[in-house]
Amino acid sequence: MKNVKDMSKTFNNLDISGASQKMTKNDVKPLLIVKDLHTYFFTQEGIVKAVDGVSFTINHDEILGLVGETGCGKSVTALSLLKLIRSPGEIVSGEIFFDGIDIVEKTNEEMLKLRGNIMTMMFQDPMNSLNPVLKVGDQVSEVYLLHQMEFLKDELQKAKEKNSKLKENLKRMKKELKTCSPEGAETLKNQINAIKQQIKFRITINDIARREAAALLDRIGLPNAETIVNRYPHELSGGMRQRIMISMGLACNAKLLICDEPTTALDVTIQAQILDMIRELKRKLKNSVLFITHSLGVIYELCDRVAVMYSGNIVEYGTVQNIFKNPQHPYTQGLMTSIPRVTRESRAQELTIIPGMVPNLIFPPSGCRFHPRCDHAMVICKKIRPELHEMPNKVQVACHLFNKDKSGEEYRKLTEEEKQEDVL
Amino acid sequence: MSHSQAVENGEDIRLEEEAYEGALLTVNHLAVDYPIYGGIFMRRIATVQAVRDISFKVFPNETLGIVGESGCGKTTIAKTILNLVESSKGEIYYKDVRIDNLLKKNKYVRQKVQMVFQDPDASLNPRKKIVDIIGEPLRNLRGMRDNTLIRRRVLNLMLQVSLKAEHLDRFPHEFSGGQKQRIVIARALACDPDVICLDEPTSALDVSVQAQILNLLQDLQRKFHLAFIFITHDLSVIHHIGHRIGVMYLGLFVETGTIDDIFYNTQHPYTRALLSARPAVSEAEKQKKIILEGEIPSPSNPPTGCSFHPRCQEKMLPECNKESPHEIIISETHHVWCWKYN
Numbered sequence: 001m002k003n004v005k006d007m008s009k010t011f012n013n014l015d016i017s018g019a020s021q022k023m024t025k026n027d028v029k030p031l032l033i034v035k036d037l038h039t040y041f042f043t044q045e046g047i048v049k050a051v052d053g054v055s056f057t058i059n060h061d062e063i064l065g066l067v068g069e070t071g072c073g074k075s076v077t078a079l080s081l082l083k084l085i086r087s088p089g090e091i092v093s094g095e096i097f098f099d100g101i102d103i104v105e106k107t108n109e110e111m112l113k114l115r116g117n118i119m120t121m122m123f124q125d126p127m128n129s130l131n132p133v134l135k136v137g138d139q140v141s142e143v144y145l146l147h148q149m150e151f152l153k154d155e156l157q158k159a160k161e162k163n164s165k166l167k168e169n170l171k172r173m174k175k176e177l178k179t180c181s182p183e184g185a186e187t188l189k190n191q192i193n194a195i196k197q198q199i200k201f202r203i204t205i206n207d208i209a210r211r212e213a214a215a216l217l218d219r220i221g222l223p224n225a226e227t228i229v230n231r232y233p234h235e236l237s238g239g240m241r242q243r244i245m246i247s248m249g250l251a252c253n254a255k256l257l258i259c260d261e262p263t264t265a266l267d268v269t270i271q272a273q274i275l276d277m278i279r280e281l282k283r284k285l286k287n288s289v290l291f292i293t294h295s296l297g298v299i300y301e302l303c304d305r306v307a308v309m310y311s312g313n314i315v316e317y318g319t320v321q322n323i324f325k326n327p328q329h330p331y332t333q334g335l336m337t338s339i340p341r342v343t344r345e346s347r348a349q350e351l352t353i354i355p356g357m358v359p360n361l362i363f364p365p366s367g368c369r370f371h372p373r374c375d376h377a378m379v380i381c382k383k384i385r386p387e388l389h390e391m392p393n394k395v396q397v398a399c400h401l402f403n404k405d406k407s408g409e410e411y412r413k414l415t416e417e418e419k420q421e422d423v424l
Numbered sequence: 425m426s427h428s429q430a431v432e433n434g435e436d437i438r439l440e441e442e443a444y445e446g447a448l449l450t451v452n453h454l455a456v457d458y459p460i461y462g463g464i465f466m467r468r469i470a471t472v473q474a475v476r477d478i479s480f481k482v483f484p485n486e487t488l489g490i491v492g493e494s495g496c497g498k499t500t501i502a503k504t505i506l507n508l509v510e511s512s513k514g515e516i517y518y519k520d521v522r523i524d525n526l527l528k529k530n531k532y533v534r535q536k537v538q539m540v541f542q543d544p545d546a547s548l549n550p551r552k553k554i555v556d557i558i559g560e561p562l563r564n565l566r567g568m569r570d571n572t573l574i575r576r577r578v579l580n581l582m583l584q585v586s587l588k589a590e591h592l593d594r595f596p597h598e599f600s601g602g603q604k605q606r607i608v609i610a611r612a613l614a615c616d617p618d619v620i621c622l623d624e625p626t627s628a629l630d631v632s633v634q635a636q637i638l639n640l641l642q643d644l645q646r647k648f649h650l651a652f653i654f655i656t657h658d659l660s661v662i663h664h665i666g667h668r669i670g671v672m673y674l675g676l677f678v679e680t681g682t683i684d685d686i687f688y689n690t691q692h693p694y695t696r697a698l699l700s701a702r703p704a705v706s707e708a709e710k711q712k713k714i715i716l717e718g719e720i721p722s723p724s725n726p727p728t729g730c731s732f733h734p735r736c737q738e739k740m741l742p743e744c745n746k747e748s749p750h751e752i753i754i755s756e757t758h759h760v761w762c763w764k765y766n
Contacts, residue, residue, distance in 0.1 A: 069630040069631075069632060069633075070601070070630050237719050238494075239719055240719075267493040267494055267657055268493075268657060268658075268659070268698065268701040268702055268703075269493060269697065269698065269701045269715075269716045270493075270719065271701065271703075272700075272701035272713060272715050272716075273715055273716070275703075276713070276715055294630055294631065295631075295703060296631065296705050297660075297702070297703025297704060297705050298703045300703065300704060300705050300706075301703045301704065324705065324706065334632065335631060335632060336705070338631050338632045338634070338635035339631055339635075339660065339705055340635075340638070340660040340661055340663060340664035340665075341660065341664075341705070341706070341709065342659065342660050342663045342687060342702070342704075342709050343708060343709065344688070346664070347663065347664060347683070350639055350642070351635040351638060351639055351664065352635075353632060353635045353636050353639060354632045354635075357600055357602070358600075
């Protein structure tokens with residue numbers, strides 16, 4: 001991994017609006033702080049409150065999992081972090097601090113420098129994220145050309161120096177050839193031919209970038225990286241494409257890698273390979289990962305901490321061990337019981353399900369958004385939205401069930417009809 | 425009341441019928457080739473051997489799981505059973521009628537063997553109402569013409585899959601993924617089938633919706649004594665819903681057996697790797713990971729000998745790369761294809 005060290009040096013040389021000075025000081029602080037983020041989409045039917053008050057942090061050298069069903073706002077959260085929300089969407093309020101940089105305040109031009117450089121994203125479908133008419137090598141080297149120009153120029157200088165040295169050697173040898181004996185001439189000729197092959201007529205910055213791309217693919221563990229850089233995306237399998245996407249994310253040694261369901265389209269065996277690779281790379285590069293998925297199994301295997309999202313809110317947030325051992329929020333409990341387990345005892349039982357469907361985000365239910373599907377719904381659930389509270393086992397849960405004083409009319413259980421009142 | 429009358433009144437005739445005891449579907453030495461055309465004259469230049477030699481039986485009240493990675497030929501088996509793809513070798517029997525060439529003409533067998541496809545979005549015509557979508561097999565295969573009767577029967581089917589009466593006149597885009605899958609299942613049930621091929625019915629769904637669909641399928645099986653051929657790559661799903669499993673690799677079974685055989689007495693190295701690759705959700709399920717190198721080889725040019733040998737992590741025997749392994753019988757239900765047990 002020598003090359004990666006070199007890259008991190010060049011990375012520190014880059015001036016990203018004074019961020020590099022803060023970076024060393026803030027080691028103890030979390031890498032990413034998201035506070036009360038609201039991202040709405042202003043559509044003709046109404047305002048879609050896709051992300052409605054989400055707060056979390058990602059520490060250095062940590063994998064945070066973001067898990068939830070389709071349409072709960074996982075991907076929108078990730079896109080908000082990179083300010084990739086397009087019209088009619090908008091970050092309405094909230095704060096995003098990445099290593100001391102205020103992301104929300106940044107203009108689009110400034111974001112272009114940050115994206116792909118210090119924070120980067122991998123999308124679900126590698127076929128749609130790779131350009132089908134460009135060779136894979138060109139697409140990976142593009143990242144270097146955009147973000148690592150300094151590093152490439154240095155390398156180009158080095159390569160040119162090496163080339164001119166070779167040329168000098170060649171001249172010297174040719175002179176020697178005229179004067180030396182016939183026996184020595186034979187070996188000298190062979191040497192000259194060998195050098196001639198190494199000398200390049202011209203070296204451009206694109207060549208260097210492509211060379212770096214091949215080296216990167218090699219580090220990622222793709223066999224025959226030199227031949228793969230000359231292939232087109234359709235010639236590669238799903239697993240290979242996903243590896244290319246990961247390598248593009250890692251090209252600039254990004255501090256934060258956002259993975260949006262990177263293994264959903266893959267087979268279990270390939271998924272195991274990719275997860276293993278992400279784990280291994282994280283260990284080597286010491287970067288942080290935000291891993292978005294709907295598979296609880298993947299979260300359990302890979303992540304350190306997890307945030308469970310439901311309908312634009314985080315309902316439970318804590319370490320993976322604590323949440324999986326003892327889920328507190330009724331929604332998390334429902335998710336856990338709806339996974340078919342592979343144990344002898346579990347086979348005979350029917351799966352317990354969460355009744356109903358994910359609510360419409362234009363007219364979400366009042367109060368706690370989960371209350372129409374919740375078995376424990378109370379009167380207060382309909383009126384007040386619960387905040388995240390820390391539980392004894394350090395897990396944060398947003399649910400009124402854990403309020404201290406639970407007496408009075410507010411805590412009467414809702415009937416089925418009352419629950420369904422504001423469901424559309 | 426005769427059967428046809430009962431059907432026309434929108435009732436289920438199955439409850440009166442006695443359950444058939446023997447194998448509903450028998451597949452013998454099935455092989456399917458896809459030709460590859462190329463060159464200037466578009467001649468046949470190669471063949472993809474999608475399915476090479478597959479035999480199995482399915483009984484009523486039973487779910488046969490077919491598990492494997494993408495590209496191993498799982499879906500091709502289901503398509504061949506329904507005669508959507510032509511087989512190049514082998515026989516398929518429904519009860520004791522050979523159906524591999526019959527299915528296109530014979531509407532009766534068409535009614536008895538049905539399929540649910542992977543992507544519910546792609547299996548529903550966006551321009552048709554739900555009543556027309558579910559009613560289509562009734563018109564085409566049963567020859568029903570009376571709109572009110574069809575409507576009554578469709579409503580009955582929709583209630584079976586927990587859809588509501590007000591959904592009858594809606595269009596597919598108005599439904600969520602789980603509801604669409606329910607519609608597809610209702611359409612498959614329309615003509616009282618005996619066998620339903622389910623091709624990854626839950627892989628496009630969220631876990632909570634998947635649980636709903638799995639419970640629904642189990643209920644339907646109990647009620648109508650259906651036989652399911654359940655194609656999936658998710659082992660925990662098949663562990664929950666299945667009775668017997670066939671693990672496929674590159675067009676061949678590598679191990680077949682009951683759930684207990686496959687999950688708790690695993691023999692073949694590929695099955696072991698597949699089981700360990702499944703992400704666990706609790707400490708009890710966690711296993712030591714066997715991470716297979718590389719990917720499934722191309723079926724147009726399968727490796728010599730045992731097709732799994734280039735990725736196999738167990739001790740190689742001299743036969744492994746020379747000859748394909750024979751079927752080894754471990755117990756009455758448990759069969760494995762591996763040289764290790766010879």
